[in-house]
Amino acid sequence: MSAPASRPPLPELPVVLRPTRTRAILLSGGSVIVAVFTVIALLLPGEGKAGWHLGDRIAFIGSGLLILAVLTLLSRPKVLADADGVTVVNLTTIRRLAWAEVLRVNLRPGDAWVHLDLADGTSLAAMGIQPGVDRAQAIRDARILRALAEAHGTGSPAR
Incomplete structure (x- = not known):
């Protein structure tokens, strides 16, 4: 997802992103x-x-x-996005983030799942968006999460 693509319309919140297949x-x-x-x-x-x-x-x-x-x-991992922020549910951890904490959403070729660059300088794996079995869905979900982060958080180009 390194090349800019057409931005998907923002979905109605809350939205759950998970590898359904x-x-x-x-x-x-x-x-x-x-x-x-x-x-x-x-x-x-x-x-x-x-x-x-x-x-x-x-x-x-x-x-x-x-x-x-x-x-x-x-099968537990998922990403829940709502108006206040995003909740990342991985195998054994749950982390709640405000939109302002999410600077960037990354899904590079070869990545096992999406990585979120956070305002504190760290990165958080979001295992709920993984291209393993359904790459097209993972790319769609990553684009949706990126658009939400840009619209609601500090990652917005307008800010």
Whole structure:
């Protein structure tokens, strides 16, 4: 996104930006894994010396649930923009920023996700906009966030 492009119209706030295709893949895949692990646990033989006991079956299903929990955590990132600022939800952190704190929105070729340049001189990864599975959506979302930051924050060319 280094070349200036036509600025998208500002969306009605609040707006949620997230990698929807990635999220759908992760959550459906996790659900399928839990279902498969549950079916396998129920179909395993229970009689004889090499039989599976109730604890073994519960552990097998629990493993599927643990995989689903990890995939749900990976599907968590999003960026929420409202009139007062932006909230960046990453894997394990949530950070609320006023628009004045966001100087620039960057999505360079090869970046795994958007980076926000902040007024305190630091940079914040916004994992909710990632070009991994759907590059076109990530570019659209980054442009929307950039336009919002320019319209509401200190990154505005008019200021």
